[in-house]
Amino acid sequence: MGDEHGADGTATSRPAAARNGTTARPPAMSDVAARAGVSHQTVSRVLNDHPSVRPATRDRVLAAIAELGYRRNSAARALVTRRTGTVGVVTPATALYGPTSTMVGVEEAARVAGWFVSVATMRQFDGDAMHRAFEHFLGQGVDGVAIIAPTVQAVDVLAALDSPVPVVVVSSAADVPSVPHLHAVGVDQQQGARLATAHLLGEGRTGVLHVAGPQDWFDAQDRLVGWRAECAAAGVPADDPVVVGWAASDGYAVGRRLVREGLPDAVFAANDQLALGLLHAFWEAGVRVPEDVALVGFDDEVGSAHYVPPLTTVRQDFTALGVLAIDTLDAAMAGADPGHRLIPAELVVRASSVRP
Template identity: 45%
Template sequence: MTEDDRARAATIFDVARLAGVSHQTVSRVLNDMPNVRPATRQRVENAIKQLRYVPSPAARAMVTRRSRTIGLITTGSADYGPSSTALHFNETARDARYAVITAGLLEADAVHVRSAAELLVRQNVEAIVLIVQQRAAVEGIAGVDLGVPVVAVASEDRGVPHRVQLDQYAGSRAAVDHLAALGHRDIRHIAGPADSMDAAERLRGWFGGLAAHGLVSREPMVGDWTPASGYAHGVRLAAEGAATAVVVANDQMALGLIRAYTEAGLSVPGDLSVVGFDDIPEAEYLSPPLTTVRQDFTVLGRAAMETVLEVLGERPPEAGAVAAVSGVSLVQRGSTAPPAALAGSEIEPSHNALSRPS
């Protein structure tokens, strides 16, 4: 690329990076607005000259125009939870008379997420929402001055000032409480990927639940959310034959686990009690019907848009920057029962605060 090509390719974001300011500051300089310090204005003007940047009409208007458009960034595969959350976010945005521009990414690294965010800002979105599980996706945008507010649907604090979440920890604790109340003492865990914030919180809840009941924690197995990984770990557990119960970090892996036990000539819940996570639509129709932690993705998607409206000044702000949505409950079905050694014993059913029948 020649020097002329580079000059023609320069954008308002290139100018902002070179000058060390936000793109909105560049817009203020371009529009000759007064609220820019002289030294900052000089840096921006020098960057414009160095890059030979020619602003477009859209760039000049970027700081002053209301678009009633929100940018949405999603990452990874079309898993049930994130896709359901995005669906209800879109519905709530439409009800509030906002349009949504979605950037779906297969790669969740910082470079791709930042690039997607800048692309959305170029389209004059008023805010950006992240519906992600990977830490890198949130960290890639945290601390970057995009000139618009960012709201993350994320289970961990990774530097984005506005965040909504469901209590993954409490859900996993409820699963362990349920199994312990049935009499299980060897409760294993198949975790999600190591870079997943949701998986980390569910893993933490499993550890916390075992500690609360005085139970020994064995090395958790790590899957990738797919039925295939659940199946592989199920083959291993069936061969070992020691565990009597397992908390699985999502329903898809639980499905694979049950298949492995069936093929091994073992039964669920006779030989192994299984608790999943998410309550996908198929969970109730598995054989046996799956005990699982239900997450209310409807309320989570709505909460994300409500938070956007708050930061844009269209709703009264709530106390604090993190909205902990109450939408997690244990649904008891046929995949859990007392361990075989206690069959026929009188065991009190689990009635913790997050439990509910199917």
């Protein structure tokens, strides 16, 4: 006899005994329920991480699942629920810390929530590339799509996007196109920049120079806006920012120029790599940090606590950002409109900005 599908979407078959020469069927949800001494519905609630299950009962069901080697049949479940449990993720092809960490956060959150992840990496955000990515996802029957969209170009493409499934844009962009299926989440970059600037001014620095990232990136735009706003709130002039790329070599070149032309009292660098380059240039010239120049970065990337001196920086919680993106997709699938949701940044104070 062929396999049958239970109401829970689990593959089941008629019992068969190996000693009779037939193939033993895989364990079904009913077997888990019998082993754990609970109902079929309770097993389903545990599998779907329902909050109403008591911890002791959940542990008993999970133990039975492990003992029996039970696995859900995703294809059968999709026939019942009309959902594949798959989310597509579009990510830029870059090794930069922010987008890469965002991708890790989204993938981890999706996996914890029980979703499969299909990834499309894009070297260029344009209409054709985005269309191909969506055709790929829709061919897999995804339930929703998350787009890591750090640049102006990426968000511009979304205005013409016609998606039959909910889409969450992971970006700090304030002007995400107002389309019914489109939702946005991000880290509050302006608030993070204000924290960095306020900290430096609070340390008694008379002014803060901003070494800004490329202005076709929303994060770089917002950090510049936040720096300006905090300087204005404190009544401190904000001299023209120095706009460069994201690399440590860009920070190094700026640092050498500042040594030649005159040092500011403090520098807020748009990311930790720029701060690393500045530290290198200052060290070569015998400039002391923080005695001569205070320095703050952004990202709290791995290793920033081990710069010399350890770097004060702004931390983004990429784990929380991934959870927020998946929660937003889940809410959108249920018919809600979560709106544009931001999580706060956090200042991490270390020796590079604090007077001895």
